Amino acid sequence: MRQVAILGIGQTKIDEHWDKSLRDLAGEAIFATLQDAGRESAEGLFIGNMLSGIVDHQNNLGTYIADWVGMLISEAVKIEAACASGAAAFRSALIAVASGELDSAIAVGIEKMTDIHPHDITSALATAADADYEAEQGVSFVGLNALIMRRYMHEYGWKHADFAPFSINAHTNALHNPYARLQFAITQDEFNRAHMVASPINLLDASPIGDGAAAAYIVPLDEVGQVGRSVVAVAGSAVATDTLAIHDRPEPLFLTAAYKSAKRAYEQAGLEPQQIDVFELHDAFSIMTALSLEACGYAERGKAPRLGLEGAITPTGSIPICTRGGLKARGHPVGATGMYQIVEVVQQLRGECGETQVDGAKIGMAQNIGGSGATIVTHILKTS
């Protein structure tokens, strides 16, 4: 297959967009992407979305959005892999262009979550878990993550307060991202005293939902001419699958699918974990930050909170994460999140991140998780 590059990116602010519909938001991200890419259309449109059928009473998103943005194009489908839908759509678009089936494609992640009652969103999000064996027993998605975090703390002896640096870093970075939902800093004390959601997960361990869309324009690498800025190429793309229900996993405290998909992506890119300059990981809950860092080779099992306490995860640290706010503070519009991560890595590799720019960033990784570690998609991007 031929190599592919990202010619353009676009995103909307993540917010409660009461005045914008699903298609308005998707269109906003797509038009921004077209402008950034200097193109007028694309041959394919790959939509990452999880909840449109439930929240917006709208399926067939491929055509819905292609129609809205005036691209009645050949290829337009929705890809769904729960909260990993965004990265899964990006991967489908990559394969379509890399294979030569298409010469250009836009991957867009879109989610509009605030159109229904928050109680119903909790129920909708539980469709990422196993309906028969988890959700119908009354376990919410945050409840499942709380079980994992409680066990992790018990097993490795960490206190809840030790997870604070993950959330503090995310919020500090979001201050400088105009697209972030929560553009404010938090303190250790606020973290410790935040309202409980599902013990031990409190409000400042958990990412906020939101409405938003983010997109990227994909072309063959050899078709990118002189664009007057760094060309960002795709160096690795891999998916791995674990059991859907947590109770089926021999090691519920290790993200096997994150390990497998990152390992494959590292191999494709010919890289070691230590060569990654910036890592946009899936910090839906602070415990997921810890588990992702461990699975991807940045800490031994049970030791990731130390990376936070030592400052290694900040933009000037050894493994900068959540440099634009992460899920925690940029926000987590579920099916769109994977595309926000891709967009943010591109911004870092182009050197467009201002106060949270990672100096000399040339290689970035984005990892998107669907379910409680069930479907994990990893991409490595680099300047070429």
Add this chain to the structure above:
Amino acid sequence: MRQVAILGIGQTKIDEHWDKSLRDLAGEAIFATLQDAGRESAEGLFIGNMLSGIVDHQNNLGTYIADWVGMLISEAVKIEAACASGAAAFRSALIAVASGELDSAIAVGIEKMTDIHPHDITSALATAADADYEAEQGVSFVGLNALIMRRYMHEYGWKHADFAPFSINAHTNALHNPYARLQFAITQDEFNRAHMVASPINLLDASPIGDGAAAAYIVPLDEVGQVGRSVVAVAGSAVATDTLAIHDRPEPLFLTAAYKSAKRAYEQAGLEPQQIDVFELHDAFSIMTALSLEACGYAERGKAPRLGLEGAITPTGSIPICTRGGLKARGHPVGATGMYQIVEVVQQLRGECGETQVDGAKIGMAQNIGGSGATIVTHILKTS
């Protein structure tokens, strides 16, 4: 890209499967496919499904099903394109294998529709239309098709009774398909007197929903050894997109996306319409049969009912359609239908169709429609 072939197929009977879950049905089709292919696993799993989030409170179907069938494999995602989800998943699997990204893949269409109240299914099916401009105004999906049929009858002067041969052919063929939901014949008189659904569409113009799953095993063509039967290769695969809402179409009586996707598939295969031996089309409603035949080159505009009245569409006619019962009598488990069509074309090309076998069938076409003609996926298969 390399050529690909279908090594195995599998399907469940379409029925009200009260005793089987979504994953039971998908597993049944997948295990049958593995057995037919003589394989134990596959590198990728592409799930075509439209309604699992709404009906089954289950998303993340890729992992959900990969986990259930014991294939914790690299690639597992759901593809959604409303009622064209099945063929869209097949196409995603094709591209993944043809590109060399994967060496084997299973595409499976799965839908479980009878777990919720029929009123709610009507509402769920309306998510294939434009929520803001069609569904929320109270137009059901059958209502949209009724508007098209009414206009077609007005414009071209056909009577409702003239559409009967389409449904009679489908039911006659389904008599011999053990997987069909409605295994009984119907008469012209019964067609004329059937209960009205949305005028002019009555119960015998409309396909029944149902629960079912169908699957195919895809490999590179050059890896198929001596299998002791005809090898079925993929000769064409194309998608086209029209406006989502019918009111946005300059010609609502012509399926532009069917025309475009069939044209591209014919070109890929190097064929004329008249060289297709069997055509599994998307007869969700009898009007869709007429429009599909016209768009794909078998009748001039407004003249397709004549093909029915002249017997051209039967297994011994010039363009046999719905040879296993079509959506009308085999049944229409929406996201699975596209894969049933693929499976049935393979059965025809292998010569496994008994009483409804099309003599000497070597080339077959399957066409799957999402929305009221909005997303149309066409595949051409041939023995090699």
